[in-house]
Amino acid sequence: MEPILKIEHLSVSFTQYDRGARRRQLHVVKDLSLAVMPGQIAAVVGASGSGKSLLAHSILGILPYNSRAEGTILYDGEPLTQERAKALRGREIFLIPQGVTYLDPLMKVGPQLRKGRKDAGTKERCRAALLRYGLGPETEELYPFELSGGMARRVLIASAMTEKPRLIIADEPTPGLDARSAKRILGHFRELADEGAGILFITHDLELALTVADDVTVFYEGETIEQAKASDFEKVENLRHPYTRALWHAMPEHGFRVMPDPEDGT
Numbered sequence: 233m234e235p236i237l238k239i240e241h242l243s244v245s246f247t248q249y250d251r252g253a254r255r256r257q258l259h260v261v262k263d264l265s266l267a268v269m270p271g272q273i274a275a276v277v278g279a280s281g282s283g284k285s286l287l288a289h290s291i292l293g294i295l296p297y298n299s300r301a302e303g304t305i306l307y308d309g310e311p312l313t314q315e316r317a318k319a320l321r322g323r324e325i326f327l328i329p330q331g332v333t334y335l336d337p338l339m340k341v342g343p344q345l346r347k348g349r350k351d352a353g354t355k356e357r358c359r360a361a362l363l364r365y366g367l368g369p370e371t372e373e374l375y376p377f378e379l380s381g382g383m384a385r386r387v388l389i390a391s392a393m394t395e396k397p398r399l400i401i402a403d404e405p406t407p408g409l410d411a412r413s414a415k416r417i418l419g420h421f422r423e424l425a426d427e428g429a430g431i432l433f434i435t436h437d438l439e440l441a442l443t444v445a446d447d448v449t450v451f452y453e454g455e456t457i458e459q460a461k462a463s464d465f466e467k468v469e470n471l472r473h474p475y476t477r478a479l480w481h482a483m484p485e486h487g488f489r490v491m492p493d494p495e496d497g498t
Contacts, residue, residue: 233307234308234309235268235269235430236398236399237307237312237399238304238306238307239264239266239267239303239304239306239367240265240302240304242263242264242303242305243301243303244260244286244301244302245258246250246296247261247300251360259454261283261287262453262472264303264449264451266455268431270428271426271429271430272446272447273359273425273431274430274432274433274436274445274448275442275444275449275462276432276433277448277451277479278450279411279452282404282454283419283454284451286329291305291312292317292321292401293318295319301309307320307399323359323395324396325397325400325401326391326395326397327400327401328388328406329388329403332379332381335376336376337375338390341376341379341387342372345361345362346358358390362386364393365390368386371416381408382416385409389424397424397429398429398430399430400431401434401435402434404415404434406418406435408438421433438480441462442462445475446448450479452473452475458471458476460472468486
């Protein structure tokens with residue numbers, strides 16, 4: 233089986249200007265490689281500010297104007313150019329963002345899900361998608377500000393399900409949610425994967441990732457430092473990099489041990 237998404241040696245840099253005309257390059261993502269198979273949840277775990285969200289933006293073709301991306305991104309075995317990404321966004325490739333600002337604050341939920349279509353079939357699909365995630369038909373008449381954080385994220389997932397998603401990018405989709413609500417959201421991702429979609433789950437929370445992921449890529453200071461099966465995290469001896477071992481020791485069930493400096497090899 234071929235990966236639905238394959239990324240090889242992705243690097244992302246930004247052009248910045250100091251005083252006057254002095255220009256410098258800021259390298260944020262230095263060397264990132266991963267693959268997402270159909271029916272799989274692949275997690276990318278890294279600290280806040282490590283460049284994880286730039287991965288999502290690179291795939292979607294929405295990097296800022298002053299950025300430069302190098303490396304290879306393949307979707308279904310073909311290069312995912314900016315033009316191709318634009319054509320596939322909202323049709324086969326969907327983003328579940330960390331914030332709910334992706335919902336139009338001036339439009340009710342129903343019209344947003346229907347994307348301007350008014351035929352009976354579309355209305356029925358949207359209503360069924362909302363119901364699948366525990367949202368009744370009354371949700372269609374609500375504005376985003378009337379939704380709780382959990383409801384808004386379920387609306388975003390439902391918007392993907394009104395189409396036929398093949399790749400879902402979940403970029404820190406559970407901030408501010410309690411553990412029970414977060415796991416419920418991840419349970420929805422597991423359902424989508426079981427139906428054949430590939431899920432890229434980007435998070436800073438290793439413990440949460442391990443509740444649902446099949447594979448885990450650990451990201452540190454812009455680089456991929458370890459790729460492992462979720463089952464490898466059952467024993468620290470299975471993990472190769474000091475930073476990954478430090479993350480393992482910092483989990484509650486492993487004693488909240490203080491994370492050592494990954495550069496000192498301990």
